[in-house]
Amino acid sequence: RSRDMIGRAVDRVDWSQHPDFLASNPSLLSKARAWLASVFPAVDSLQLREVTALEPGSTEHREQLINAFMASVKIVPVVSTQLVQVHFLSASRELAKEGANALSEAYIDSGFEAQFAATKRATEWLNSRLVGVKSNLESSEKELQRYRETQDIVNIGGGRTVLETELADNMQRLRDAERQKTLLQNTYAGIREAGSSDYKLQQVPSLLQDELVRRTKEVFLAAQNEVSEMSTRYGPKHPTMIKARAKLAEAASAFYSQLRRAADNIKGQFEIASRNVDSLTRVVDETRRQIRELDRQDYKLQILRRETDTNSQLYNTILKRFKEADVAGDFQPMKARIIDPAVLPKKPFSPNKRKSLT
Numbered sequence: 511r512s513r514d515m516i517g518r519a520v521d522r523v524d525w526s527q528h529p530d531f532l533a534s535n536p537s538l539l540s541k542a543r544a545w546l547a548s549v550f551p552a553v554d555s556l557q558l559r560e561v562t563a564l565e566p567g568s569t570e571h572r573e574q575l576i577n578a579f580m581a582s583v584k585i586v587p588v589v590s591t592q593l594v595q596v597h598f599l600s601a602s603r604e605l606a607k608e609g610a611n612a613l614s615e616a617y618i619d620s621g622f623e624a625q626f627a628a629t630k631r632a633t634e635w636l637n638s639r640l641v642g643v644k645s646n647l648e649s650s651e652k653e654l655q656r657y658r659e660t661q662d663i664v665n666i667g668g669g670r671t672v673l674e675t676e677l678a679d680n681m682q683r684l685r686d687a688e689r690q691k692t693l694l695q696n697t698y699a700g701i702r703e704a705g706s707s708d709y710k711l712q713q714v715p716s717l718l719q720d721e722l723v724r725r726t727k728e729v730f731l732a733a734q735n736e737v738s739e740m741s742t743r744y745g746p747k748h749p750t751m752i753k754a755r756a757k758l759a760e761a762a763s764a765f766y767s768q769l770r771r772a773a774d775n776i777k778g779q780f781e782i783a784s785r786n787v788d789s790l791t792r793v794v795d796e797t798r799r800q801i802r803e804l805d806r807q808d809y810k811l812q813i814l815r816r817e818t819d820t821n822s823q824l825y826n827t828i829l830k831r832f833k834e835a836d837v838a839g840d841f842q843p844m845k846a847r848i849i850d851p852a853v854l855p856k857k858p859f860s861p862n863k864r865k866s867l868t
Contacts, residue, residue: 516580518616519609520572528605532578577848583613593849603855610852618846639828647821653814673804677797687786690779698780708766711773720772723765730765733758744863 525531565571584597598609697716704710717723737754744751 511580511583511585513576515613515620516576516583517572517617518620519613520575520579522612522616523605523608525575527567528600528602531600531602531605543688563848582609596852596868598852599859603858607854608854611848614848614851618848621846636828636831643825643828647818647825650814650818650821673797673801677794677801680793680797684787684790687783687790691783691787694780694783697776700843701777704773708769711766711769714773714865716776717769717772718777719723720768722768726761726765726768730758730761733761781811 582599584599586595587593588595591855596610596614598606598613600601600606600609641668700714701711701717704714718727733754735750737758740748740751740754746752
């Protein structure tokens with residue numbers, strides 16, 4: 511019984527077939543004016559009057575039709591059902607039928623129109639959102655591809671595996687080099703402390719473990735013993751003594767020369783081990799840096815992938831809803847229907863003459 515619904519029903523009726531409707535059904539406003547005029551005679555000065563003849567099709571004429579139509583409608587819900595009875599009271603039995611059917615049909619059509627309008631609004635909104643989300647998806651996909659190309663990313667997982675293998679190998683080599691350097695550390699320190707002193711070099715235990723040093727030392731000690739023994743029997747100018755001293759000098763020279771070569775060898779090994787440690791340390795640090803860089807790239811890549819996946823899922827969801835809304839706009843289930851249309855009454859509903867006479 512809303513005014514909008516009554517207006518829809520009024521527009522369905524051919525009022526040219528019912529020219530006496532307004533005259534027989536004064537509007538509520540006209541009834542109120544008549545009541546005021548009867549109760550308060552002074553109101554006559556306001557020039558209150560009944561429904562006047564208005565030009566058919568004018569706004570004022572339609573408003574009076576709506577008022578009169580609304581006063582003639584009665585809606586009666588059927589208890590314990592979802593049904594309602596639509597009554598239209600009119601002096602014309604044709605209009606009584608047409609008015610009831612017009613209101614029922616207007617109600618059904620308004621439901622379809624409301625559903626269609628809601629679907630249209632939803633479709634338009636989804637379409638506008640779809641354009642924006644599609645743009646975001648394309649932007650995120652381009653950004654992901656641009657990052658891959660600028661960072662020269664082919665397979666971060668495979669590259670990280672290779673680097674991890676290299677890192678493990680180099681760390682093992684570094685540990686070996688550090689162990690070797692540690693073993694030579696004390697010997698190298700003793701050699702540096704001895705400097706050019708052959709006597710101090712003899713105090714470095716590791717040098718004396720060298721095979722050639724040990725052999726030349728044995729020859730040197732034997733020559734010393736021989737000179738010591740001969741000195742008790744021969745004088746310093748004796749040919750045998752001179753020969754023994756010459757042999758001792760030769761043995762001493764060979765021993766000290768071999769001792770210095772062994773020291774130089776230890777120094778070389780230590781310096782090589784030190785360079786290996788420094789070089790492998792740089793290699794290990796660089797490999798770790800590359801792994802960290804790959805991790806940063808992977809982190810950025812995962813962010814871009816998640817953003818792209820999110821936009822893709824959102825786009826697919828909205829696209830699905832858009833298609834569903836588009837399909838739903840083609841067909842809407844009926845929310846109401848006419849069970850029994852109004853028919854021409856066979857006799858007047860009112861007044862009830864028999865009841866009035868009794």
